[in-house]
Amino acid sequence: MILERLQEGIVLGDGGMIFELERRGYVSAGPFTPEAVIEHPEAVRQLHTDFARAGADVLQACTYYAHPEKLKDIGMENALEDINKNAVLIAREIADTHGILVAGNLCNTWVYDPKDISTHQQTREQFEAQIYYQKDHGVDFFIAETIEYIGEALIALEAIRATDSPSMITLGFKKNDLTLDGVRIEEAFRRLEDAGADIVGINCFRDPERMLPFAERVKNSVSCYVATQPVAFRCTEDRPYFQIQEYDGRVAFPLELDPFVLTRKEMASYALKAKKLGIQYIGSCCGSAPHHIRAMAEALGKTTPNSRYSPQIELHKIIGDAAHTKEKDARILCEQRYGKAQCHLIGQKE
Ligand SMILES: [Zn+2]
Numbered sequence: 001m002i003l004e005r006l007q008e009g010i011v012l013g014d015g016g017m018i019f020e021l022e023r024r025g026y027v028s029a030g031p032f033t034p035e036a037v038i039e040h041p042e043a044v045r046q047l048h049t050d051f052a053r054a055g056a057d058v059l060q061a062c063t064y065y066a067h068p069e070k071l072k073d074i075g076m077e078n079a080l081e082d083i084n085k086n087a088v089l090i091a092r093e094i095a096d097t098h099g100i101l102v103a104g105n106l107c108n109t110w111v112y113d114p115k116d117i118s119t120h121q122q123t124r125e126q127f128e129a130q131i132y133y134q135k136d137h138g139v140d141f142f143i144a145e146t147i148e149y150i151g152e153a154l155i156a157l158e159a160i161r162a163t164d165s166p167s168m169i170t171l172g173f174k175k176n177d178l179t180l181d182g183v184r185i186e187e188a189f190r191r192l193e194d195a196g197a198d199i200v201g202i203n204c205f206r207d208p209e210r211m212l213p214f215a216e217r218v219k220n221s222v223s224c225y226v227a228t229q230p231v232a233f234r235c236t237e238d239r240p241y242f243q244i245q246e247y248d249g250r251v252a253f254p255l256e257l258d259p260f261v262l263t264r265k266e267m268a269s270y271a272l273k274a275k276k277l278g279i280q281y282i283g284s285c286c287g288s289a290p291h292h293i294r295a296m297a298e299a300l301g302k303t304t305p306n307s308r309y310s311p312q313i314e315l316h317k318i319i320g321d322a323a324h325t326k327e328k329d330a331r332i333l334c335e336q337r338y339g340k341a342q343c344h345l346i347g348q349k350e
Contacts, residue, residue, distance in 0.1 A: 002101055002141040002166050003198060005057060006225050006280050010300055012271075013229055013283015014056035015293050018064050020047055022254075023289075029254045031074050034062045037087040038079060044087070048094040050290040055297025055304030058283070059095050060143060061087040061134060063105045067126045070110070084133035092138030098305070103168070104139035106130050106160075112152040114181040123152055127159040141166040145229070146204045146285075148172050148180040150188045157195050168199035168281065170227055173206065173214060174241045185214055186221040193222040201227030204285040205241040207234055207262065208270035216277050227281035228274050232267055232288035233260040242286065261287055264295035271296035 005011050018034065021027040026036040026043040037044050048059050065071075066083045076083075091102045112123040131142065142165050144156035153169050160167040169192050177185045192200045200222060202211055211230040219226050233242040247256040262270075267284065274282045282300070284292060290306075297304045314321040318329075319336050327333055334343035 002058070002103075002168075003225075005101065006199070010275060010279075011057045011281045012055055012293070012297055012300065012302070013058050013227070013281060014048075014051040014060055015054075015284050015288035015290065016231070016286040017044075017047060017060065017062045019254075019286040020289050021062070028074075031065070031070065032254075033065045033070050033074050033076070034087060035074065035076055035079065035083060037062050037066075037090060038082050041086065041090055044090050045094060047290075048091055049097075051293055052094055052098040052100060053305040054290040054293035055302050055306075056100065056283075056293055058101045058103050058140075059091045060103045060105045061091045061139070063087045063130060063134065064107050064145075067107070067109055067130055069126060080129060081133045084130050085137055088134045088137040088139055095138075101140040102138055104131065104134040104142040104165070106142060106144040106156055107146045108148060108172075109152065112149055112155070114149055114151050120151070120155060124155050124159060127156050128162075131159055131163060135163050135165065139165060141168060141198070143168045143170065145170045146172045148174075150179045150183045150191060151181050153179075153188075153192060154195055157192060157197050161196055166198040167196070168201070168225075168227055169197045170201045170203035170229060172204045173202060174243070177214060177217070185217050189218045189222050193224050197224060199225040199227050199281055201229070201279075201281065203227070203229035203283075204231055205243070206230055207232070207242070208267070208273070210235050210237070210240040212270070212273055212277060215274065215279055219278050225280045226278070227283065228279050229283040229285045230270065231286045232262045232284055232292055233257050233286065234262055235260075257287065262292070264291050267292040268295040268299035271299045275300060 022029050026040050044062050063084050071077045095102045109123050109126045111119050113119045142160040147153040157169050179188050189200045208230045215228045231242045243253045245252045271282050315324050318327040331346045
């Protein structure tokens with residue numbers, strides 16, 4: 001089904017479930033595990049609903065880090081089945097209400113070590129366990145995301161291909177264009193395509209500006225569908241990924257990233273740039289919230305269920321059009337009409 005949708009046109013992904021649930025109080029920063037799917041399903045249901053109403057075509061089951069290695073850290077290894085199964089059931093319920101798709105979700109295992117063969121089997125077992133508990137509850141396709149080793153990504157792909165579901169594999173790149181096992185972007189994605197991936201791409205770590213140049217190289221290297229899911233946190237050329245941004249002399253990740261959140265207009269502009277590059281699956285990752293998704297959807301020409309509540313600035317009493325403005329503050333009125341540069345004297349006189 002995902003492949004048919006992609007054939008018809010761009011598929012819009014959703015936003016960062018885990019970071020947004022953390023912000024809302026239902027995920028602990030640190031473990032960043034999704035036990036909320038069994039402890040507070042209503043919170044997960046609401047966020048899926050928010051992304052669906054913002055125009056997402058796909059809901060990713062909230063199973064990021066729902067693998068044994070991470071569940072062990074919070075003493076919930078025994079909830080592996082419950083979390084994976086319930087996450088898919090919740091996503092399915094909301095997706096069906098909106099006629100959209102559900103992606104099962106796998107991610108970096110933190111177990112894989114390219115030099116230690118024994119970890120490859122452990123990695124495979126983690127992927128297989130998550131797939132086993134997700135696959136029969138309404139998954140349309142699987143996304144394996146945020147993987148930094150091509151070796152680990154290929155194991156995830158094999159595990160997905162053992163099911164009948166289409167596969168989307170996205171790698172994460174932090175400081176450069178190499179996987180952590182030393183394979184350059186072009187080669188890495190060719191290997192994934194050759195191994196049968198239906199959709200390949202990049203997700204997390206980098207903001208749109210730092211991700212799209214890499215995505216263009218992916219696009220030029222493969223003939224399968226390409227996906228981008230950047231973070232909605234501002235990065236720079238010197239600091240190209242979100243984990244090393246600094247705020248007030250401290251590392252901002254993960255608790256002080258608020259000043260780095262991209263605006264909805266920046267995310268809308270990202271969606272258009274990605275479209276221009278020929279990216280077919282345009283989504284987002286950490287930091288991206290429903291308002292970003294709606295702006296992206298509308299930029300791509302879509303009317304969403306919540307477009308009913310999209311901005312109507314002209315009706316605003318302070319910054320609206322002439323017929324609606326009742327504001328008396330001269331500086332606001334001047335800046336609104338003539339721009340900041342023309343109006344600085346007004347502020348000074350007062
Ligand atoms: Zn992310």
